[in-house]
Amino acid sequence: METFFKRVGIGAIVIITSPLWLVYFCLYVVFGAVMIVLTPIRFIASLFSDNKLKIKNHYDKEAAAILNQAEEAKARGVTPSNVNNVPPNNYYPYNQNNNYPPQPPYYPPQNNYPSNGNPNYNNNYHNYPNSDGNNQGGNR
Amino acid sequence: MSNLFLLVKLTESDKKTLIALIVIILFVVMIVGYIQKLVGYIMKNQGLVVDNLMYDLLRTGVIQKKRVFVKEARRKSGVYFLKKSWIPFMLSLICVGSFVLYVYLDREGDFSFFTDSWGLMMPNINWNVNDFFFMRIPTDFPEFETPFAFDGSLDEYISLISVIVFTIPFIVYLVDCQAFISRSLRIRQLCNTYFAKDVNKLSDDHA
Numbered sequence: 001m002e003t004f005f006k007r008v009g010i011g012a013i014v015i016i017t018s019p020l021w022l023v024y025f026c027l028y029v030v031f032g033a034v035m036i037v038l039t040p041i042r043f044i045a046s047l048f049s050d051n052k053l054k055i056k057n058h059y060d061k062e063a064a065a066i067l068n069q070a071e072e073a074k075a076r077g078v079t080p081s082n083v084n085n086v087p088p089n090n091y092y093p094y095n096q097n098n099n100y101p102p103q104p105p106y107y108p109p110q111n112n113y114p115s116n117g118n119p120n121y122n123n124n125y126h127n128y129p130n131s132d133g134n135n136q137g138g139n140r
Numbered sequence: 141m142s143n144l145f146l147l148v149k150l151t152e153s154d155k156k157t158l159i160a161l162i163v164i165i166l167f168v169v170m171i172v173g174y175i176q177k178l179v180g181y182i183m184k185n186q187g188l189v190v191d192n193l194m195y196d197l198l199r200t201g202v203i204q205k206k207r208v209f210v211k212e213a214r215r216k217s218g219v220y221f222l223k224k225s226w227i228p229f230m231l232s233l234i235c236v237g238s239f240v241l242y243v244y245l246d247r248e249g250d251f252s253f254f255t256d257s258w259g260l261m262m263p264n265i266n267w268n269v270n271d272f273f274f275m276r277i278p279t280d281f282p283e284f285e286t287p288f289a290f291d292g293s294l295d296e297y298i299s300l301i302s303v304i305v306f307t308i309p310f311i312v313y314l315v316d317c318q319a320f321i322s323r324s325l326r327i328r329q330l331c332n333t334y335f336a337k338d339v340n341k342l343s344d345d346h347a
């Protein structure tokens with residue numbers, strides 16, 4: 001019953017305020033028609049300016065560049081534990097005022113095998129015995 | 141007190157009519173309320189287009205100022221509206237233009253065949269009404285004196301097809317306008333939520 005009267009009340013408000021929202025709607029209809037009629041002029045003007053008549057503009061290109069960098073970084077072999085290295089939400093690829101080219105974000109090297117390429121590295125440092133007490137010579 | 145005396149003076153028939161009138165008004169108002177609920181649900185879904193258009197820009201932090209967000213979101217919404225609505229708008233415009241051109245070229249500017257045809261096609265409805273104070277209100281379901289009639293004359297074909305061809309694209313255009321309004325409201329809503337300076341959230345971040 002409460003729902004019924006609530007709905008009746010909303011309906012009464014809608015009816016009472018109908019002139020207002022009808023005028024609001026009609027204004028948008030007229031505004032939309034004017035926009036469509038003026039579109040050819042806007043299109044011609046956009047050919048000579050930076051404001052192209054497209055949904056995507058330079059903001060979307062910047063966003064796509066950031067997202068592509070993050071995806072490429074993942075594809076380069078960043079382990080799942082390092083997925084958090086993707087750029088933060090407020091990451092800017094380059095300073096627009098200085099016009100620096102976009103640089104990929106820096107990721108620290110993932111050196112899971114410390115002895116590779118380093119003959120002086122002491123492999124035994126990380127060796128650990130197995131359950132039988134024998135040294136397996138592997139890295140932890 | 142005078143109102144109470146007025147109610148006492150009412151006959152049984154008047155009281156029944158009064159109750160019927162109140163029930164009908166309540167029913168109509170309730171239907172309007174449910175239509176409002178439906179329109180609100182549709183507009184909410186239409187407004188989510190803004191989220192699709194602006195999601196990546198906000199996620200990557202390319203846009204960090206409220207003013208820039210509003211400007212960019214409105215620009216995108218306007219271009220989206222143009223892309224969606226120019227075809228139905230032009231179709232309805234072409235239909236009206238060609239109909240007016242036909243009437244002026246072939247009928248010497250006489251539009252009476254249009255109204256006459258619709259007058260013949262529409263049924264005559266006889267409502268049983270009853271006097272109630274200063275109003276005449278229906279007291280029963282209507283009777284169809286003449287049903288829908290379509291005798292297939294050229295005038296009726298032209299009248300019917302022109303209205304259908306005009307109405308469908310124009311309704312699509314009106315729905316696009318409604319979606320445009322929904323996106324405007326959604327942009328305003330996002331301004332007040334996404335860019336809100338919430339001190340509680342700040343304290344959570346520091347905690």
